[in-house]
Amino acid sequence: MPSKDSLLPSSPISIDQAVQSASAELTAFLQTLVRTPSLPDHEGAAQKLVADKFRALGLEVEIVPTLFSELRDHPAFGDDGFSPDGRVNVIGCWRGTGSAPGHSLILNGHVDVVPPGDMALWSDSPWSGLVREGRLYGRGACDMKAGLCAAIFAVDVLQRTGFKPAADVLIESVTGEESGGVGTLATLLKGYTAEAAILLEPTCLDICPVQSGALTFRLTVPGRSAHAAMKPEGVSAVEKFALLLQAINALEKERCLAFQHPLYSPGQNIAPISIGTVRAGEWHSTVPDELIAEGRLGVLPGETVDAARRALQTALERASAEDHWLASHPPRLEWFEGQFESAETVSSHPLIASLGAAHRLVTGEAALLRGVTYGSDMRLFVNHAGIPSTHYGPGDVRLAHSANESVPLAEVLTATRVIAHMLTQWCAAGS
Ligand SMILES: [Zn+2]
Secondary structure, three states, X not given: OOOOHHHOOOOOOOHHHHHHHHHHHHHHHHHHHHOOOOOOOOOHHHHHHHHHHHHHXXXXXXXXXXXXXXXXXXXXXXXXXXXXXXOEEEEEEXXXXXXXXXXXXXXXXXOOOOOOOOHHHOOOOOOOOOEEOOEEEOOOHHHHHHHHHHHHHHHHHHHHHOOOOOOOEEEEEEOOOOOOOHHHXXXXXXXXXXXXXXXXXXXXXXXXXXXXXXXXXXXEEEOEOEEHHHHXXXXXXXXXXXXXXXXXXHHHHHHHHHOOOOOOOOOOOOOOEEEEEEEEOOOOXXXXXXXXXXEEEEEOOOOOHHHHHHHXXXXXXXXXXXXXHHHHOOOEEEEEEEEEOOEEOOOOOHHHHHHHHHHHHHHOOOOOEEEEXXXXXXXXXXXXXXXXXXXXXXXXXXXXXXOOOEEEHHHHHHHHHHHHHHHHHHOOOOO
């Protein structure tokens, strides 16, 4: 195995030395980003910071607005309800010399963050950017401003070593990921593409090239109202929903047990069917004549959206056929808002091998290869643009979206080193 420094024989400094000398700057930039709230529809200030950093690095900077009028007809478009005005995506292109066609790479990160939730649960302000015992705290620190910083500083440190890519490297700082992916979709429809993409979502530096999907649904269950004292003359929509819920839970279990994939643990519930809200009735002493439940149906890797929808529809029809009331008053199933497909890049793809080799070079250990159970913009790259992609980034997704969200700074630096090393291989001439 070549030593780390032999990758760049004529470099004035090695990648590791460059990361070390850039580490304080990286931490300060991440702090500034975290201290700049970027809730959906309010990402402008954070995007300006990113654009300024791109310019400081001498990258070609492109601003891609998220215009619903241009996205609306796309099958992957989901109207997230936020104003498209002023929401921009920032792309920094480190132009390659052109001597390695077929080896361009996208490094994608979203700058939008979810709301902080109950402020009382936070030890400090969600926008503190505090560093304590090697961790940087704040909303978005882990999901996923740290990953975005790792991508930016991978380019920064490579410039310090004197490396020049033979193929283009595109860093994409997008908006709207948390609410459906309109930002990345806008960049793809504008024609920004590459041979492969890495989404720097928090994976604890595991390589995660497969994800299950999620479909939001609404279930309307009819009943018949009556005075509660005359309950036998009514039909409780709540009790009919209880029958349907049993069928939903049985379906979830059946799908989970039947699914097998080498990147998921056997029996792991990777595509849950979860009811999130239930509304029924207007008065405690009235038999409720309608119940509306909303939930999320997981889509298995390799399964189409239509097949997943059919599975739930069929389970509800079967359960309804066995009940006298529901047989003649069937529940209504609708699909709305987020409709995220599953996605997968095969583990044998050169992208996975190249990233895995860089991870091993930097950490001395093989990266864990695994699937994730959440949706992300990866599905847009893989399913709608034909760009092989994987998740790989610092931080633990279990801390994302929670109070006291944080990321270990050592992991951010490791990610920076890994991405930098990978770029020297992937985007090099003759690779
Ligand atoms: Zn994320």
